[in-house]
């Protein structure tokens with residue numbers, strides 16, 4: 001069976017784990033960074049999850065490559081699978097497999113590593129296509145009507161209604177393959193308590209949580225309605241503007257795991273109907 005049921009945490013989080021050390025220091029100097037240098041094969045990715053990793057590559061890669069993310073990605077081989085769909089030219093992978101019957105596969109080769117796997121297992125494949133040269137990430141996001149819709153809806157009662165039922169728990173961000181907000185923390189050596197000599201760690205954060213936008217003397221978004229609005233605005237307005245793609249790959253994890261049963265698609269449908 002090639003399909004996997006929706007996982008709670010998406011495979012994209014292999015590259016952006018819940019907590020990771022981004023630098024270590026010893027004797028007042030930066031020590032060699034702890035990065036995940038182990039080779040990994042992420043096997044059986046759905047095209048949704050593959051798309052999310054491709055998008056995170058861009059987010060963590062530009063304008064400056066995030067070193068920790070970059071090292072883990074560089075040491076990983078992505079093998080995606082589908083039963084019905086072929087990959088598109090704007091998706092990057094090492095190997096994509098589609099089952100055709102009799103346990104044979106059509107293989108789309110996306111990298112040298114992918115070619116090596118095909119060469120070493122040629123009896124498994126009925127044909128392979130090398131699409132490395134055709135890989136073209138899309139550069140332009142189609143005209144985004146949602147920017148106007150969301151701008152016009154900022155005062156709408158929908159945000160108050162959502163705030164009445166939302167717990168502000170952040171689960172929708174933690175399970176989302178396209179959410180990448182984080183907090184950082186410096187940890188100093190405490191004998192018997194901390195393991196590192198001194199290090200900086202980053203951990204997941206969510207724009208839905210109460211103190212996300214709080215600084216020493218001010219909170220930029222104390223109201224939950226505004227934090228909910230910001231979640232939509234970032235995914236569907238600011239990300240398309242900045243990166244050329246939205247912050248959603250339609251995996252539905254946020255809908256499945258929201259304890260308040262909030263379905264963001266219904267909110268977007270309501271807004272599109274009213275302001276579109």
Ligand code: SF4
Nearest residue numbers: 166167169170172258
């Ligand atoms: S998972 Fe649901 S309840 Fe929790 S912050 Fe997100 S929308 Fe609100």
Ligand code: SF4
Nearest residue numbers: 176248249251252254
């Ligand atoms: S459906 Fe929800 S969890 Fe999945 S990518 Fe879109 S916003 Fe994220």
